[in-house]
Amino acid sequence: MATVTAQSGDEAPIPLIAKLETVVRLPDEDRRALAALGVNAREMGARRNIIREGDRPDHVHLIVEGWAARYKLLPDGARQITAFLIPGDFCDLHVTILGEMDHGIATLTRSRVAFIPHSVMEALTQRPALIKAFWWATLVDEAVLRSWIVNVGRRDAFEAVGHLLCELYVRMKNVGLVEDHRFDLPLTQEEIGDALGLTSVHVNRVLQRLRAEDLISLRHGHLTIHDYRRLEKAAGFNPNYLHIERRVQAPASRGPVTL
Amino acid sequence: MATVTAQSGDEAPIPLIAKLETVVRLPDEDRRALAALGVNAREMGARRNIIREGDRPDHVHLIVEGWAARYKLLPDGARQITAFLIPGDFCDLHVTILGEMDHGIATLTRSRVAFIPHSVMEALTQRPALIKAFWWATLVDEAVLRSWIVNVGRRDAFEAVGHLLCELYVRMKNVGLVEDHRFDLPLTQEEIGDALGLTSVHVNRVLQRLRAEDLISLRHGHLTIHDYRRLEKAAGFNPNYLHIERRVQAPASRGPVTL
């Protein structure tokens, strides 16, 4: 798959670095430290637990490749997904301070997941540029969570699904995984429902309406957005909260970007 | 009002410091820098905008006293509240990187709000202990947002309201504002509804059920929780995500706590 690279000409971009450098360029030494995290990531099959609620892991996990989801199981068996994690996303930074996981995380697809010892995280956060970048990434995650609350709380099912698709489109684009308004969306209708507080039955109805209105096609885990502007409008989507800097999307294979 | 102090014996505790020190004690110099933030906070009336969507403020705002809410207005006039801000909470840390506000923030009660220039934030975040503490606080905020998503997405109205009350109880306790299972809760039923994706009519029905089941009383902006354990259970509330350290709740006016 051809991808947009925001780092150095010919190598595949490293999603974590691409994401963090959306805000500001990192010192080379820091980029090297980050790049090292991914080298011996573990392969995991689809639908495997990365961590469970209640765990007190001694590693921080980072998605290097593939998709995962953060989810909370309720006593009555209902599931609420609170995040979709894509390459470059940390799974459980908060566990250092929270002590135990208050939710679980599972892969959705075959994935590569880095297991980072606390000692390494400790070392990384000694670097001023990195701790700042991590904090900023957390602030962006927060903005995403807020938009999900709006989705679930006050948008109807049609708008909510549309909004989620727009969000994933922009995030995938930010890490260079969109090609011509098309990207892999390996979510079942049930997973989409669990993210938006809907049933899979209702998600199905909504997707059909999105297709009927010629906004998207979605088949075999591939999503194509036919009319992004109209979808954005129908869903009330404004990408400002994701902080897209043009310079990260544009320069494709022109070498490192300086400020 | 008598409060639990986690700082120095006789003075009123500073909520921001209390909150940040839930995780780890800060160097005295850092505490002094934080304490300085509150000294010339501005008085604001109830229901005043602190910032509006689209603003590009040149200050970061901090709630020193009173309550505020983060809210998003939708095209159809609906409002979704995404956070209740209490003393010690920052309003808009993310605006530095996001550029513009993607939502508004308004006071709910008479408040004191500190306006902190970016240059001061910049200086504070040069201090290793402080930037770490800010990041941690952001991670806790994230955990709160996740629990709201679960509230709105998969809990029914009764559980959701109960869960919110438990959350606010614990957070208020963390900053020393709970006395004998009782605290100020200056929210209208409409505001509670806007936080949980419900109408005020339905919130009213639920509150009456909570009273009928003898779990709470709520009158004139004062909430008393009669049976916290039962409420916690009815709402499926587990405070682990808020990271309560006993040592912050316990030591009541015994002077500074050291690790």
Added chain:
DNA sequence: GGTTGTGTCTAACATGGATTAGTCACGATG
């Protein structure tokens, strides 16, 4: 002490989305 505004509470009715219980297509597996 009337008026105004705000918040609480109630009732009657309407509905978006849940629930339940399937069918069907397809890929993987033995």
Added chain:
DNA sequence: CATCGTGACTAATCCATGTTAGACACAACC
């Protein structure tokens, strides 16, 4: 090639919550 499992899709019915509209209590203000 029969079987199994999973995900997409459909239809009929139901219910938690929304909508609308108004009564009531109380505080602030002239």
